[in-house]
Amino acid sequence: MTYCVAALVEEGIVFASDSRTSAGPDNIAMYSKMMVWEIVGDRVIVVLSSGNLATTQSVISLLKMRSKDDTGAPLPTGVLGVKKMYEVAELIGATLREVVNRERSVREHGVDIDCSFIMGGQIDHHTPRLFRIYPEGNFIEASPDTNFFQIGETKYGKPIIDRVVRYQTPMKEVGKAFLVSFDSTMRSNLTVGLPIDLMAYERDSRKVTYKRRFNHGDAYFSKISGIWSAGLRRAFAEVPDVPWVEEA
Amino acid sequence: MTYCVAALVEEGIVFASDSRTSAGPDNIAMYSKMMVWEIVGDRVIVVLSSGNLATTQSVISLLKMRSKDDTGAPLPTGVLGVKKMYEVAELIGATLREVVNRERSVREHGVDIDCSFIMGGQIDHHTPRLFRIYPEGNFIEASPDTNFFQIGETKYGKPIIDRVVRYQTPMKEVGKAFLVSFDSTMRSNLTVGLPIDLMAYERDSRKVTYKRRFNHGDAYFSKISGIWSAGLRRAFAEVPDVPWVEEA
Numbered sequence: 350m351t352y353c354v355a356a357l358v359e360e361g362i363v364f365a366s367d368s369r370t371s372a373g374p375d376n377i378a379m380y381s382k383m384m385v386w387e388i389v390g391d392r393v394i395v396v397l398s399s400g401n402l403a404t405t406q407s408v409i410s411l412l413k414m415r416s417k418d419d420t421g422a423p424l425p426t427g428v429l430g431v432k433k434m435y436e437v438a439e440l441i442g443a444t445l446r447e448v449v450n451r452e453r454s455v456r457e458h459g460v461d462i463d464c465s466f467i468m469g470g471q472i473d474h475h476t477p478r479l480f481r482i483y484p485e486g487n488f489i490e491a492s493p494d495t496n497f498f499q500i501g502e503t504k505y506g507k508p509i510i511d512r513v514v515r516y517q518t519p520m521k522e523v524g525k526a527f528l529v530s531f532d533s534t535m536r537s538n539l540t541v542g543l544p545i546d547l548m549a550y551e552r553d554s555r556k557v558t559y560k561r562r563f564n565h566g567d568a569y570f571s572k573i574s575g576i577w578s579a580g581l582r583r584a585f586a587e588v589p590d591v592p593w594v595e596e597a
Numbered sequence: 598m599t600y601c602v603a604a605l606v607e608e609g610i611v612f613a614s615d616s617r618t619s620a621g622p623d624n625i626a627m628y629s630k631m632m633v634w635e636i637v638g639d640r641v642i643v644v645l646s647s648g649n650l651a652t653t654q655s656v657i658s659l660l661k662m663r664s665k666d667d668t669g670a671p672l673p674t675g676v677l678g679v680k681k682m683y684e685v686a687e688l689i690g691a692t693l694r695e696v697v698n699r700e701r702s703v704r705e706h707g708v709d710i711d712c713s714f715i716m717g718g719q720i721d722h723h724t725p726r727l728f729r730i731y732p733e734g735n736f737i738e739a740s741p742d743t744n745f746f747q748i749g750e751t752k753y754g755k756p757i758i759d760r761v762v763r764y765q766t767p768m769k770e771v772g773k774a775f776l777v778s779f780d781s782t783m784r785s786n787l788t789v790g791l792p793i794d795l796m797a798y799e800r801d802s803r804k805v806t807y808k809r810r811f812n813h814g815d816a817y818f819s820k821i822s823g824i825w826s827a828g829l830r831r832a833f834a835e836v837p838d839v840p841w842v843e844e845a
Contacts, residue, residue, distance in 0.1 A: 504752030508781040512826065513833060524839040533756040547839070559841055573836045578760065580835050584828025585761060588821045591772040591795070593807055 350540040351382055351501035353397035354510065354527055355467045357479040357491040360520045361551040361558065362469045365527040366397045367535075369542040383546040384409050386416070386428050389556045392472040394428055394437055395548060399501035400464025400484065403455075407448045408441065408464070434470065434478040441466055442486035449484075465500040470550060477552050505537040506530030520549045520558075525573070528563070532574045543570070598788040599630055599749035601645035602758065602775055603715045605727040605739040608768045609799040609806065610717045613775040614645045615783075617790040631794045632657050634664070634676050637804045640720040642676055642685055643796060647749035648712025648732065651703075655696045656689065656712070682718065682726040689714055690734035697732075713748040718798060725800050753785040754778030768797045768806075773821070776811070780822045791818070 353366040366382040382405075386394040396412075398405035416427035423429035428437055449462060456462050469479035469491075479491040481498040491498060493516040499507065513526040524547055534541045544564045551558040563570045601614040614630040630653075634642040644660075646653035664675035671677035676685055697710060704710050717727035717739075727739040729746040739746060741764040747755060761774040772795055782789045792812045799806040811818045 504785070505756055507785050508753055508756070509829070509833070511784055512829060521838055521841050524841065525836055526833070528839065529833065529836060536759055537752070537755050549841075561840075569837075569840055576836050577832060580832025581757070581760060581829070584825060584832050585757070585774070585777065587828050588773055588777060588824050589817070590769055591776065592809075592817055593769050593772065593797075 350538055351399040352499070352503065352506060352531065352534050352538075352541045353382055353399050353467055353501055354497060354499045354503075354506070354530060355395075355397060355469055355479055356497035356510075356514050356518075356523050356527075357469065357477065357493075358496065358514075358516055358518055358520060358523055359552075361549060361554075362395070362477055362479055363520050363523040363527065364395050364397055364467070364469065364546075364548045364550075365524075365531065366546050367531065367541050368544045368546065369540060381546060383548060385548065385557060385560075386470075387557055388423070388429060391555060392429070392470060393550050393555060393557055394434075394468065394470040394472075395550065396441065397467040397500065398464060399466075401460070401462045404445070404448055404452065404462050404464045405466075407452075408444050408466075411444050411448070412440065432472060433475060434468075434472055434480070437470075437472075438468060438480040438482060438488045438490075441468055441482050442488055445482065445484070446486040449486075467498045467500055471552070471555060473555075474553075477550065502534055502538050502541050506534040509533060520551070524549060524559075528570065528573055529577050532570075532577060543567070545570070598786060599647040600747070600751065600754060600779065600782050600786075600789045601630055601647050601715055601749055602745060602747045602751075602754070602778060603643075603645060603717055603727055604745035604758075604762050604766075604771050604775075605717065605725065605741075606744065606762075606764055606766055606768060606771055607800075609797060609802070610643070610719075610725055610727055611768050611771040611775060612643050612645055612715070612717065612794075612796045612798075613772075613779065614794050615779065615789050616792045616794065617788060629794060631796060633796065633805060633808075634718075635805055636671070636677060639803060640677070640718060641798050641803060641805055642682075642716065642718040642720075643798065644689065645715040645748065646712060647714075649708070649710045652693070652696055652700065652710050652712045653714075655700075656692050656714075659692050659696070660688065680720060681723065682716075682720055682728070685718075685720075686716060686728040686730060686736045686738075689716055689730050690736055693730065693732070694734040697734075715746045715748055719800070719803060721803075722801075725798065750782055750786050750789050754782040757781060768799070772797060772807075776818065776821055777825050780818075780825060791815070793818070 463484035466482040711732035
């Protein structure tokens with residue numbers, strides 16, 4: 350299982366993803382689910398993926414292969430060349446449809462080959478944008494009202510994001526909320542696990558602002574997990590008792 | 598959508614369920630999802646249900662119809678007559694299979710007729726037991742190690758229960774945790790909603806110990822929702838900032 354989340358805020362976009370892939374609890378591997386394309390001063394494009402690993406890897410590989418010519422120069426039709434974020438979303442949707450169509454015989458064997466993507470970033474002087482691409486290849490875009498997307502094992506970690514992450518929330522607060530959200534998810538679903546990749550992109554910087562991997566035993570992550578647990582227990586203790594009147 | 602939860606603890610068993618039924622967000626009705634059979638001094642049996650309303654209602658109706666004879670006396674083969682909680686679980690599983698089989702033509706029309714039950718209580722001097730009955734009619738039982746079951750929209754509200762509800766937790770604490778769990782669920786899924794039925798059964802009492810419906814505008818529920826939110830925000834503020842070092 351996977352958990353990925355990203356939020357569009359006033360300051361920029363924050364992304365987080367776990368790195369665990371499993372085809373069952375005894376078959377767990379690690380793959381980064383965060384792909385970053387960066388041309389400093391021109392664009393930063395981040396893709397998070399969830400779902401069938403063969404499908405997501407093929408989509409990312411094709412996007413990569415088609416982004417540069419033989420000399421390594423960006424092709425105008427690839428993710429490093431198109432001029433708008435909307436075109437990047439179209440490109441991912443079309444590539445996803447192509448891979449799913451190519452692998453349809455796998456689906457006929459009863460294998461779930463679906464996957465979802467979150468994609469965001471900024472190209473040139475255009476505004477930063479964040480998209481969610483569905484398994485069918487169509488997509489929706491985040492707005493100040495609906496400013497975050499989650500894919501994969503999304504529910505356990507949603508309540509804290511619902512409460513904290515607004516369009517005006519500073520990126521550092523968003524990053525912290527994402528890590529707390531991962532902590533809740535990992536407690537309830539063992540197939541979501543460390544390491545976690547956290548990445549922040551500051552509006553108009555056109556370079557990666559912040560990127561960090563939280564590995565097993567990471568001191569900060571261990572600390573926040575404990576502090577958050579203790580804080581939750583304190584908050585719970587402050588909730589008044591149920592007005593418990595026994596039946597006659 | 599529905600959310601139901603129940604926990605077996607040292608003191609007894611606590612149950613909670615919402616009362617919203619929907620066949621889409623514009624078609625929302627209210628049905629209690631908690632059914633209680635009580636013969637004071639002999640037994641208390643509580644059933645929580647989630648899933649297709651036609652199926653769950655039929656199962657409950659058949660259990661009721663088959664519990665008494667024409668004079669109103671308990672039949673030895675019904676929920677009011679059998680001698681063991683295990684037999685009640687078997688009865689529900691068999692009745693569920695019977696209804697699903699009767700309605701299989703509905704399933705052939707592509708309608709999901711599945712449902713799940715949580716059932717718990719105590720008969721006579723036997724120990725209190727708690728079961729989860731699957732859509733296929735088979736069932737599992739709670740134990741001190743795995744002491745709670747959830748059905749329906751379970752994930753949003755699971756983290757707080759994971760952290761708070763142990764076998765040794767007092768019933769009042771469990772009730773509070775259930776209400777907080779409902780608050781989290783209702784914030785993230787609008788099709789789970791008030792009223793909430795909360796019920797507690799104290800071991801060896803063989804009568805309903807506590808039962809309360811939390812309706813729209815309930816003063817206690819509104820208060821705990823606000824206090825819990827404020828507590829969460831405080832707990833979040835106490836979590837140290839992400840060690841945010843910008844990329845060179």
